[in-house]
Amino acid sequence: MVFSSEQFIFLFLPLFLAVYYLTPAKLKSWALVLGSYSFYAWWRIDFLFLLIAVTLWTYWFGLRIQQRTVESERQLYCTIGVIGCLSVLGVFKYFNFFLDSFAVAFGTTSDALGVHWQLILPIGISFYVFQSISYLVDIKRKDAPATRSFVDFAAFIALFPQLIAGPILRFKDLADQITSREHSFEKFSKGMTLFTVGLAKKILLADAIAPIADSAFAATDPSFAVAFLGMFAYTLQLYFDFSGYSDMALGLGLMIGFQFIQNFDRPYISRSITEFWRRWHISLSVWLRDYLYVPLGGNRVGPTRTYVNLCLVMLLGGLWHGSNWTFVLWGAWHGGWLALERATGWGAKAKDHWISLPFTFVLVMLGWVVFRAETVSSAFESYAGLIGLNGFALPDDYLVGLPQDAFLFLMLSAAIVVLEGRIRSFYLAITDSSDPVGQQAGSPGGAIAAASSLAMPLVSATAVSALFFLAIAKLAEQSFSPFLYFQF
Amino acid sequence: MKQRIEFVSKLMLPGLFLCYAAFANVSMLVDGEFSGVKEADQPLLAGGLTKGMDKVYKDNLPHMTPAIGLLGAVRYQLLGIGKPGVVVGKDEWFFTKEEFAAKTNAPSQIDRAIRQIEAVKDELDGAGIKLVVVPLPYKTDIYADVLNKRVSSQEATLHYRNFIDRLAGAEIPFIDTRDSLIKAKAKGEVFFKTDTHWTPLGAESVAREIAGSVPLPEGIEPSDFELIATKHRTFWGDLVRFVTNEDFGEWAGLNKESATLWQAEQTMPQQAVLDLFASDDAFPVILVGTSYSANPNWSFAEFLKHHMKVDVINHAKEGQGPGTPMYDYLKSDDFQQTPPRLVIWEIPTRYIAQDDIWAKAPKKAAPQTQPSATAKHATGGKDDVS
Numbered sequence: 095m096v097f098s099s100e101q102f103i104f105l106f107l108p109l110f111l112a113v114y115y116l117t118p119a120k121l122k123s124w125a126l127v128l129g130s131y132s133f134y135a136w137w138r139i140d141f142l143f144l145l146i147a148v149t150l151w152t153y154w155f156g157l158r159i160q161q162r163t164v165e166s167e168r169q170l171y172c173t174i175g176v177i178g179c180l181s182v183l184g185v186f187k188y189f190n191f192f193l194d195s196f197a198v199a200f201g202t203t204s205d206a207l208g209v210h211w212q213l214i215l216p217i218g219i220s221f222y223v224f225q226s227i228s229y230l231v232d233i234k235r236k237d238a239p240a241t242r243s244f245v246d247f248a249a250f251i252a253l254f255p256q257l258i259a260g261p262i263l264r265f266k267d268l269a270d271q272i273t274s275r276e277h278s279f280e281k282f283s284k285g286m287t288l289f290t291v292g293l294a295k296k297i298l299l300a301d302a303i304a305p306i307a308d309s310a311f312a313a314t315d316p317s318f319a320v321a322f323l324g325m326f327a328y329t330l331q332l333y334f335d336f337s338g339y340s341d342m343a344l345g346l347g348l349m350i351g352f353q354f355i356q357n358f359d360r361p362y363i364s365r366s367i368t369e370f371w372r373r374w375h376i377s378l379s380v381w382l383r384d385y386l387y388v389p390l391g392g393n394r395v396g397p398t399r400t401y402v403n404l405c406l407v408m409l410l411g412g413l414w415h416g417s418n419w420t421f422v423l424w425g426a427w428h429g430g431w432l433a434l435e436r437a438t439g440w441g442a443k444a445k446d447h448w449i450s451l452p453f454t455f456v457l458v459m460l461g462w463v464v465f466r467a468e469t470v471s472s473a474f475e476s477y478a479g480l481i482g483l484n485g486f487a488l489p490d491d492y493l494v495g496l497p498q499d500a501f502l503f504l505m506l507s508a509a510i511v512v513l514e515g516r517i518r519s520f521y522l523a524i525t526d527s528s529d530p531v532g533q534q535a536g537s538p539g540g541a542i543a544a545a546s547s548l549a550m551p552l553v554s555a556t557a558v559s560a561l562f563f564l565a566i567a568k569l570a571e572q573s574f575s576p577f578l579y580f581q582f
Numbered sequence: 583m584k585q586r587i588e589f590v591s592k593l594m595l596p597g598l599f600l601c602y603a604a605f606a607n608v609s610m611l612v613d614g615e616f617s618g619v620k621e622a623d624q625p626l627l628a629g630g631l632t633k634g635m636d637k638v639y640k641d642n643l644p645h646m647t648p649a650i651g652l653l654g655a656v657r658y659q660l661l662g663i664g665k666p667g668v669v670v671g672k673d674e675w676f677f678t679k680e681e682f683a684a685k686t687n688a689p690s691q692i693d694r695a696i697r698q699i700e701a702v703k704d705e706l707d708g709a710g711i712k713l714v715v716v717p718l719p720y721k722t723d724i725y726a727d728v729l730n731k732r733v734s735s736q737e738a739t740l741h742y743r744n745f746i747d748r749l750a751g752a753e754i755p756f757i758d759t760r761d762s763l764i765k766a767k768a769k770g771e772v773f774f775k776t777d778t779h780w781t782p783l784g785a786e787s788v789a790r791e792i793a794g795s796v797p798l799p800e801g802i803e804p805s806d807f808e809l810i811a812t813k814h815r816t817f818w819g820d821l822v823r824f825v826t827n828e829d830f831g832e833w834a835g836l837n838k839e840s841a842t843l844w845q846a847e848q849t850m851p852q853q854a855v856l857d858l859f860a861s862d863d864a865f866p867v868i869l870v871g872t873s874y875s876a877n878p879n880w881s882f883a884e885f886l887k888h889h890m891k892v893d894v895i896n897h898a899k900e901g902q903g904p905g906t907p908m909y910d911y912l913k914s915d916d917f918q919q920t921p922p923r924l925v926i927w928e929i930p931t932r933y934i935a936q937d938d939i940w941a942k943a944p945k946k947a948a949p950q951t952q953p954s955a956t957a958k959h960a961t962g963g964k965d966d967v968s
Contacts, residue, residue, distance in 0.1 A: 104643060111600075137629055137632075279592060279593075290595065498664070499661055525591075554591070555592070555594040558594075558595055562595060562598075566645065567645070567650075570646045570649040571650045
């Protein structure tokens, strides 16, 4: 089920909230598990069993690791547990990819080898497998104790706001909230507001500019103008799509009392690729750092190994996004720049340099081209367009094929990216009840200031409500549009 | 006071949302919308039932129709544009996106169209029946003057020209309808502004051209058919649904189309009628084609009867392209038992670039970009008849 769908917003969410809030505190984890399983089963009931199997496996190995006192045994259980989780990912996500690549390398096809499996990629698998791995590793490292409550653990793995596309949570960060969390009207209202912001990002911006990117990446021999527009539109589409989803996830979490980690922090104002990864998909960056980069030795093993580690982590991070060489190349692109920035010290210097922001933005956009392309060769077709090998003009038939308001939304999206920080500050200022403006009633003009300050929360609530219903209205006229990160 | 305002502010969105959600579910329940939930073609374990529920929510929430209409109307009022599927020209002239999207594969598609038409011609020739193809030009070709600057009708004109050149090269009899439509523009609109189809004026100009160019088969005596205006109908053009819906059409500042429906009544002595029923050529002329011929609002078949002075039986069908109605007719008992002398085949040129029109059982020759499932077909909805 997609957050930005009528059945989620008008059926699942109100029903779940009613059941959840009517459930006694002691049984709320049960409500979470059953609600989350219903949410997942809405897509396919059969793949729910895989989610439950991974949950059982991880839970059992977590307890075994906890019980062992000998380090080698703890390591053994952890290794087996992690391998089990990775096997699920390997079979459902990577088996055919590696098989096909192997077959191509030997000049044949996987069908000819007779071992091609028709597998459906279970939605959310990359996310819940990563959460399972972090749980086992944290117990092994004694960073967190294993939980004895299966239902609490199942609630953590299946928690529906983040089940399909993150943020990637860690049990150690959430354990306290699962056993006990505060529910308040204020939290609920904030959550609803955040959900609305995410819904608006997805429906009003990401989906509105998607046709520009889609038709550009579908074009054969795109001109510079088409390739550039496609790259720029996808850069914005992906951000508003994924950060919109993350906002909705955080909002839904707040509505049921959870506080998740922020997943995006205005990534397109980054002044280096190093900074970009501190601002983009933060939960993945943290996961890759803690469970891949650090075990590989991080930056404690000499400069050369550090560069290798950076490249390797980003390469695997790229592959995590999908079983396609395009993602491997994308990972290599980012890994290469991270290593270069570390080698030259640019990551630290970039902050003060005027060129750093546009330069980083261009690098990120160039990376998104291969990330978005269906195949490596089509990515290079786009790159050929970007260096002008297919001319520079914008063909009329490309324009006619697009919704006529798509460019308007593209410009609006770009403006929001630029002004996002100010918009957020402004919103926080007008909704903050402790705003000093409201306390100046005794000063000249203070009464007016106080009155307007008093009305601001009402104005902002009206604006957010209008935004919600505008997004719902726009949703009504468009067809099913899943989030981009569902495919990962 | 401050606390009360803050409370109301915090309550507003959750309150509105939950109240509307409750209202929406109850109203759908009362209206029996859930009784229509059908399991999709997939098994239950693979989400079959839930997909049925998804459709119920996508189609039947109380806000759907007004939201679609209102957004479309506001978009049109503010920006002067519609949804994908329509290209808005000057002075409220709408064009289907098909007329722009269908051109890229034209050469190979024309080859295929010619082969298909030749096959039909061969079959009819074999039965001693004459075929006349009536290719219809693009609306953008006839009304290039009301297109916006960034779109061009050159491809449309070229496509039509290529098609008739190939028909001529293949020695397939055809009528060049473009010139007669352009000439008729001086008398009034030959296509509706907000509909893909021709007006009765456009239909009549082509019928007159056919009558002037195609002699009646040998042995068929001409009969007079008097045109009688039966109804005056107003309706929303089919392209309006790509802008807004019927409820918000006027709100968007759009106007309904109107057409007079004509009926051709035979004027002949009683004896002649008896002779006609005695004849082997009971239905000598057959019309096959698309909605341009099938839809009674345009009266094309009636104009043909009047100008050709012969009864014309209409086997055209709506929404199936030009291929399927012809194949269906050739397989029909009517064709087998009472073969005609002349078959007029109306083919809108823009259709020949679509992949499915020559399939024996095409899914649906609908516009390539569909509006939301909840948008109702304007001409299929309520017509105002006066």
